[in-house]
Amino acid sequence: MLQHEDTLIKSLAENLGDEYVLICNLTLPQIPHETDMILFSRRGIWVFGFFYLEGLYKTDGARLFAYSTQQQRYKRCRPDVIAETHQAAAALSQALEPSLNKQNIRLPWLIPVIILFNPKTNLQLADMVTTTILRPADFYEFSARTVRKFNDIVSEEELETIITLVKTTTRLVEPAPPQKKTFTRPETQHFGLTTSQWILLISMMLTFCLILGAIGVRIYQTPSLQTMLLTLWNQTLDLLR
Structure with missing residues (x-):
């Protein structure tokens, strides 16, 4: 100025x-x-x-x-x-x-x-x-x-x-x-959210995906967890029949 x-x-x-x-x-x-x-x-x-x-x-x-x-x-x-x-x-x-x-x-x-x-x-x-x-x-x-x-x-x-x-x-x-x-x-809004809100939402979604990915890798590397999840899945299917 x-x-x-x-x-x-x-x-x-x-x-x-x-x-x-x-x-x-x-x-x-x-x-x-x-x-x-x-x-x-x-x-x-x-x-x-x-x-x-x-x-x-x-x-x-x-x-x-x-x-x-x-x-x-x-x-x-x-x-x-x-x-x-x-x-x-x-x-x-x-x-x-x-x-x-x-x-x-x-x-x-x-x-x-x-x-x-x-x-x-x-x-x-x-x-x-x-x-x-x-x-x-x-x-x-x-x-x-x-x-x-x-x-x-x-x-x-x-x-x-x-x-x-x-x-x-x-x-x-x-x-x-x-x-x-x-x-x-x-701030300009896009589909009801501001740019800052979209950035925060996308960051949370990426973090959630990383957590799910880490859990998936852990299950893949642990046979006992795979067996337990497969048993739970079969029991769930039996209940739904």
């Missing part, structure tokens, strides 16, 4: 001027997890979340659903990475607005941005007006063009006030060690 964060930071630095300010790894009020990075500008504020997803997904507004092969339907993701990033944006807004309102400063647009860095993730997008979905291949387009499409909302002095307020109302934290935010998809 840190590799992709560094790639995005480099792309932003190469394509944006000093009027953009990037703050990484901070804890927002009422949010238990760290927010990966936030980009501030006179045109808007982008709240980034980096996530690793596996499987088939679709969006519905600000909600994310994962496809369950077991139930053959989409189920709400828990945790929901889109909702998580929206919560971070909402927490930032709630932390800043009371003070900004007193100073008659308008808060720029808050735009949640989801970064999916697994190229195999299959995501079907619905109406995503309030959320931006990016993959590493989109970093240049986002840095060079997307963030420039908006008009200025606040002045340079007002932006400095906002950034100062952010630093006093949030807690900066040290970067976390590399790790993936992984969301594993449910």
Whole structure:
């Protein structure tokens, strides 16, 4: 994940001027997890979340659903990475607005941005007006063009006030060690059993066959056991007649 964060930071630095300010790894009020990075500008504020997803997904507004092969339907993701990033944006807004309102400063647009860095993730997008979905291949387009499409909302002095307020109302934290935010998809079922269950069942059957084979070899090598089993077999046949 840190590799992709560094790639995005480099792309932003190469394509944006000093009027953009990037703050990484901070804890927002009422949010238990760290927010990966936030980009501030006179045109808007982008709240980034980096996530690793596996499987088939679709969006519905600000909600994310994962496809369950077991139930053959989409189920709400828990945790929901889109909702998580929206919560971070909402927490930032709630932390800043009371003070900004007193100073008659308008808060720029808050735009949640989801970064999916697994190229195999299959995501079907619905109406995503309030959320931006990016993959590493989109970093240049986002840095060079997307963030420039908006008009200025606040002045340079007002932006400095906002950034100062952010630093006093949030807690900066040290970067976390590399790790993936992984969301594993449910195991595929075959004839009512998952792959793991089939492996366990086959292992038990092989063990049972080995035990039977060992017993057969033992009987073959012991004439007295052969005689005893033959006697029992004949007695059983006599009872069945």
